Amino acid sequence: MGKEELREELLKQLHEGVVEFEEDKVREAAQRVLDEGLNAYDAVMNGLAAGMQEVGDLYDQQEYFVPELLMCADALYVGLDILKPHISLEDLGDKPKGQVVIGTVQGDVHDIGKNIIKMMFEVAGFTVHDLGRDVPLEKFVEEQLRTDSEIVALSAMMTTTMMGMEKVIKMIKEKNPNVAIMLGGAPVTSDTATLFGADGYADSAGNAVQEAIKMIGRLREMQAKWTDN
Amino acid sequence: MGDKGKVKVIFQPSGRRGEVDKGINIIEASRRLGVDIETLCGEKRVCGKCKVRIEKGSFEKFGVVSDPSHVSAWQQEEEKFITPEQRASGYRLGCVAEIQDDILVFVPEESRAGKQVVSKAARDIDINWNPAVRIYTVTVTPPTFEDPLGDFERMTQALEKEYGLKGLDIDWFTLRDLPNTIRKGEWTITAAVWMDKEIIKVWPGRVEDYYGLAIDVGTTTVAAYFCNMRTMEVLDTVSMMNPQCKYGEDVMSRITYHMQTPGGLERMSDDIIEGLNELVRKACEGTHPPMKKKKDETGKVIKDESGEPIMIADPEEGKTYLRLEPSDIIDLTLGGNTAMHHILLKLDPQYVGLAPFPPVVHRSLDIRARDLGIGINKSSRVFIMPNEAGFVGADNVCVLVCEKPHQSDTLQLIIDIGTNGELVLGNKDKLISSSCATGPALEGAQLAFGMRAAPGAIERIKIDPETHEVDYKVIGREAWLAYSKPEEMKTKGICGSGILDVLAELYRSGVVEKSGRFSKNQKSKRFRTNPDNPRQKEFIIAWANETSIDKDVVITQKDIRQIQLAKGALYTGCKLMMRRMGIDKVDTIKIAGAFGTHVDREKALIMGLFPDCEIEKILSIGNAAGDGARVVLLDRDMRVDAAWISRNVEYIELTVEKDFERQFMESMQIPHMTDLFPHLEGLVPEEILHQK
Numbered sequence: 066m067g068k069e070e071l072r073e074e075l076l077k078q079l080h081e082g083v084v085e086f087e088e089d090k091v092r093e094a095a096q097r098v099l100d101e102g103l104n105a106y107d108a109v110m111n112g113l114a115a116g117m118q119e120v121g122d123l124y125d126q127q128e129y130f131v132p133e134l135l136m137c138a139d140a141l142y143v144g145l146d147i148l149k150p151h152i153s154l155e156d157l158g159d160k161p162k163g164q165v166v167i168g169t170v171q172g173d174v175h176d177i178g179k180n181i182i183k184m185m186f187e188v189a190g191f192t193v194h195d196l197g198r199d200v201p202l203e204k205f206v207e208e209q210l211r212t213d214s215e216i217v218a219l220s221a222m223m224t225t226t227m228m229g230m231e232k233v234i235k236m237i238k239e240k241n242p243n244v245a246i247m248l249g250g251a252p253v254t255s256d257t258a259t260l261f262g263a264d265g266y267a268d269s270a271g272n273a274v275q276e277a278i279k280m281i282g283r284l285r286e287m288q289a290k291w292t293d294n
Numbered sequence: 295m296g297d298k299g300k301v302k303v304i305f306q307p308s309g310r311r312g313e314v315d316k317g318i319n320i321i322e323a324s325r326r327l328g329v330d331i332e333t334l335c336g337e338k339r340v341c342g343k344c345k346v347r348i349e350k351g352s353f354e355k356f357g358v359v360s361d362p363s364h365v366s367a368w369q370q371e372e373e374k375f376i377t378p379e380q381r382a383s384g385y386r387l388g389c390v391a392e393i394q395d396d397i398l399v400f401v402p403e404e405s406r407a408g409k410q411v412v413s414k415a416a417r418d419i420d421i422n423w424n425p426a427v428r429i430y431t432v433t434v435t436p437p438t439f440e441d442p443l444g445d446f447e448r449m450t451q452a453l454e455k456e457y458g459l460k461g462l463d464i465d466w467f468t469l470r471d472l473p474n475t476i477r478k479g480e481w482t483i484t485a486a487v488w489m490d491k492e493i494i495k496v497w498p499g500r501v502e503d504y505y506g507l508a509i510d511v512g513t514t515t516v517a518a519y520f521c522n523m524r525t526m527e528v529l530d531t532v533s534m535m536n537p538q539c540k541y542g543e544d545v546m547s548r549i550t551y552h553m554q555t556p557g558g559l560e561r562m563s564d565d566i567i568e569g570l571n572e573l574v575r576k577a578c579e580g581t582h583p584p585m586k587k588k589k590d591e592t593g594k595v596i597k598d599e600s601g602e603p604i605m606i607a608d609p610e611e612g613k614t615y616l617r618l619e620p621s622d623i624i625d626l627t628l629g630g631n632t633a634m635h636h637i638l639l640k641l642d643p644q645y646v647g648l649a650p651f652p653p654v655v656h657r658s659l660d661i662r663a664r665d666l667g668i669g670i671n672k673s674s675r676v677f678i679m680p681n682e683a684g685f686v687g688a689d690n691v692c693v694l695v696c697e698k699p700h701q702s703d704t705l706q707l708i709i710d711i712g713t714n715g716e717l718v719l720g721n722k723d724k725l726i727s728s729s730c731a732t733g734p735a736l737e738g739a740q741l742a743f744g745m746r747a748a749p750g751a752i753e754r755i756k757i758d759p760e761t762h763e764v765d766y767k768v769i770g771r772e773a774w775l776a777y778s779k780p781e782e783m784k785t786k787g788i789c790g791s792g793i794l795d796v797l798a799e800l801y802r803s804g805v806v807e808k809s810g811r812f813s814k815n816q817k818s819k820r821f822r823t824n825p826d827n828p829r830q831k832e833f834i835i836a837w838a839n840e841t842s843i844d845k846d847v848v849i850t851q852k853d854i855r856q857i858q859l860a861k862g863a864l865y866t867g868c869k870l871m872m873r874r875m876g877i878d879k880v881d882t883i884k885i886a887g888a889f890g891t892h893v894d895r896e897k898a899l900i901m902g903l904f905p906d907c908e909i910e911k912i913l914s915i916g917n918a919a920g921d922g923a924r925v926v927l928l929d930r931d932m933r934v935d936a937a938w939i940s941r942n943v944e945y946i947e948l949t950v951e952k953d954f955e956r957q958f959m960e961s962m963q964i965p966h967m968t969d970l971f972p973h974l975e976g977l978v979p980e981e982i983l984h985q986k
Binding site: 125126127128129130131132133135136171172173174175176177180199222223224225226228252254255256 | 336338339340369370371546547549550553554644647648649731809810811829830831851852855858859947949950955956958959960962963967
């Protein structure tokens with residue numbers, strides 16, 4: 066088997082392993098990528114992330130639901146844990162990367178949706194600063210300033226806690242108007258997002274996943290272009 | 295257009311009309327004009343239930359020219375719910391369209407908030423007679439020059455001498471009634487005494503029977519038990535929709551209404567107080583003979599000066615009527631979830647809606663009825679049940695007072711299913727409680743054809759595993775579809791109990807896989823891709839010709855996902871609580887709530903609403919919350935018990951458990967991803983129950 070052929074084969078296995086949530090398949094393929102001296106970054110982006118992109122599509126078509134999504138995520142993390150330490154700085158060098166501060170706002174302890182989005186950001190190559198749940202509003206501002214992150218992603222699952230988002234947005238925009246703010250969670254609508262002055266919005270966990278998947282998709286396209294040049 | 299800033303609005307078919315402020319949306323206008331339109335999501339533009347049609351044309355009868363352009367511009371969110379054809383004929387979402395000029399609005403049948411069928415009948419429960427309010431009759435000697443003692447002291451001395459009641463006080467309002475009452479009774483008087491402390495009512499002469507009300511204020515339904523306090527007999531059960539429903543269907547949307555609307559808390563509180571007064575009137579009305587129109591000898595209706603027919607009593611022969619008035623109600627007890635409790639008492643509910651969800655108060659309260667504006671006997675106090683926690687309220691205390699798990703050896707799991715699921719697990723050794731956000735899906739909200747339990751709602755379903763053909767029954771009609779003509783069904787949607795049936799039957803018949811996904815192996819033409827939405831897979835429950843809304847009633851893949859989320863939340867709650875207690879099975883599962891009386895326990899187990907249990911050990915306990923309010927009305931010791939329960943049931947927040955996410959995910963599958971259900975063997979075909 067030629068090297069390119071082998072690469073294709075392993076990428077396919079990683080991809081399928083994620084989609085079919087088969088952790089063993091992913092583990093084996095990821096290990097072989099390292100053993101054969103193939104590029105770890107390539108394996109993550111064009112194997113694991115590509116698989117997750119298909120998962121997003123399946124979710125979008127309602128073929129998959131949250132349980133399947135989380136099982137796919139488990140498989141994905143198995144691969145990431147093996148491959149990530151072997152991604153060289155050179156791979157990342159001139160490629161776009163970003164930082165995102167993410168958390169569920171004060172008064173809210175629901176974080177499944179947030180965790181899914183977090184994973185998507187990680188897959189997409191973002192550095193994620195996860196503040197967890199029930200996060201005091203000021204903490205978002207502090208963390209953004211400390212890390213100089215480009216994106217702040219806020220989640221709320223209850224209408225009562227959603228009201229806190231407006232305050233956070235105001236506080237952040239006052240300090241740093243260039244930060245992009247994404248809102249998500251069951252009670253949030255595009256209207257509330259606009260009203261609160263947010264830059265992006267996802268109307269449900271599913272939609273947020275799709276948005277994030279699209280971002281991965283765009284990212285990969287951009288990278289492909291740069292690689293070609 | 296009339297006055298500046300005012301526009302005319304007419305609602306059809308109800309014919310309600312009036313002037314409202316320009317710029318408010320149609321839902322707000324409907325509230326002000328007393329028209330009920332479904333707003334399940336609390337105007338968040340996500341449920342699509344408030345679809346209305348803006349008529350086009352000049353309506354001389356009402357003096358308006360109506361046009362769809364008289365409301366604010368079309369919004370993108372409306373596309374999800376309104377087809378292009380509907381849009382062209384003037385359909386809009388009531389919560390989106392703001393009124394700019396005069397309009398005539400048609401409210402289609404499916405958008406009307408129907409009268410709900412409520413199942414909150416009283417059960418037989420053992421209650422020990424020891425009410426907080428007791429009555430005592432004394433006869434005193436009339437005052438003379440030798441003994442000119444005051445009326446109050448004369449009465450209390452006799453009460454002390456005959457019944458040992460020391461140091462009695464009297465409420466000012468009752469004191470004012472005393473002088474004439476004692477003389478009217480010719481120095482025999484009956485006094486109602488609250489907690490051996492205070493006289494709150496006096497009657498002339500000897501009285502034996504007296505009356506009280508026990509009320510359960512539910513998020514959706516308010517139910518009252520009208521009791522004879524001497525015999526403990528339930529004279530009547532009266533109920534109504536919670537009038538706050540118009541501000542949103544669930545607790546959270548009401549709290550949000552308060553947070554966003556100045557004066558919102560007062561408005562909601564006033565509404566429920568008005569509702570309670572209506573219940574009081576309704577309860578009393580039932581003790582009077584029915585009324586009929588007065589007729590002359592020729593059978594012609596006699597009218598008064600204003601042309602209204604004169605009404606006269608029409609008593610049934612041989613029947614005695616108690617003919618009670620609101621002022622005859624001497625004691626009143628109230629239970630409700632923490633948010634309902636807070637809103638009723640005008641206590642700021644917003645902190646109940648924010649983690650860690652502390653209530654304003656745990657302990658029970660005794661508040662004068664007149665201070666609350668409840669029109670019963672003026673001096674009476676209303677007993678308000680204590681709260682356990684932010685999401686486990688006084689209604690749950692009622693359930694426990696009634697079921698007494700704290701006095702039992704039996705290890706029981708009590709599930710109160712509503713918009714919020716409340717769970718209690720344990721026995722006399724230890725009791726823990728929790729709540730889980732089941733959401734409104736189990737009650738029919740947020741589903742494509744979900745509706746409240748009202749006539750036309752599908753409540754029972756069977757699906758043939760061989761053919762995938764459907765048979766069903768609707769509320770308001772005895773005969774199933776198989777024994778009816780299609781046009782006789784007049785189906786409108788699916789209600790809560792129907793929803794449990796749907797998921798259980800879809801799974802058992804193999805239409806839906808364990809994962810909740812529609813199977814690739816469909817046996818009927820009922821499975822299809824929605825003609826207008828290629829992304830939506832759906833299964834037809836009722837064909838259009840069986841409905842009164844002229845379209846197929848379907849259950850969509852998304853609906854199934856919503857039900858899975860709700861049932862997953864409940865199952866996870868049960869399982870994590872059992873783990874906390876270190877047990878893997880319980881002796882009995884009790885299902886409470888108006889919902890509980892309708893649940894087919896076999897179906898509930900099949901769809902995996904809770905962990906495996908012997909079917910015979912799954913019990914429906916009806917509206918235990920209302921029964922609990924009745925217990926404390928008739929037994930003051932149970933008020934002490936309630937206080938103890940409210941502080942000794944340990945509340946556990948489950949969402950912070952480390953593996954909550956994984957547990958929740960596994961619980962979303964039908965009946966569960968990994969847990970075994972030995973009691974379903976034989977009920978569900980083997981190849982279905984043990985599918986991968």
